[in-house]
Amino acid sequence: MAESESDPNEKRKFTLRFEDGSERHKFTSEWPGHAALKAARKEIDPNGFTDPETAEEENSTRLYLREIGTRKLFVYKAWTWKHNHACPECGNRRVYRRKRKDPDYRCANCKAEFDTPMDASEASEKFDLDDDENGLPDYLDEDDLTEADVTRLGRSRVPDGERLTTPEEDS
Structure with a gap:
């Protein structure tokens, strides 16, 4: 160069x-x-x-x-x-929307693929998740997910x- x-x-x-x-x-x-x-x-x-x-x-x-x-x-x-999605299989918040593949969403934790993510508050109740299990890194507060x-x-x-x-x- x-x-x-x-x-x-x-x-x-x-x-x-x-x-x-x-x-x-x-x-x-x-x-x-x-x-x-x-x-x-x-x-x-x-x-x-x-x-x-x-x-x-x-x-x-x-x-x-x-x-x-x-x-x-x-x-x-x-x-x-605000990021308000969760995986319907495991409740993890690290859910990514895909632009070119079907189904539209994929979970980074369990690798599940789905068309419609679950609401994060419903996932917390369904899977009885505490702050350590919601898929967020320690430095992120749930209220700061933008x-x-x-x-x-x-x-x-x-x-x-x-x-x-x-x-x-x-x-």
Whole structure:
């Protein structure tokens, strides 16, 4: 690889830009879309939505990410919702929706495949699960399970006359 070429897998830094021109938070990722997902989870309140389709219609917002060191702006439509699914076979919360395979869902714990996940509160009662058995890592609180999705709307530039600020490191 020539010295002038950059590694396509190199981590890039992005900052969340607000309408007033202020910037806050730093997100490190190889791709702007991954940084947008991180920003959505941090900035958008799920407002009680547990269904991604409803959240997209009623709880979406625009995110503007600027790549630090450039004037490139990446514009995304983002929405969040609370993860409220569990496996109907074992009650584990680590249930993933698949986009290309049927059935639509798969459990990371027991590998069961199913079309409709169980509500997490029903699973806790049915399987008599305590906090250690619900499939969540120790560092995650059940109330903090926020999922996000983004759609790229376009790319722009910060106008040349506008001053760029770099946010301070998050604590």
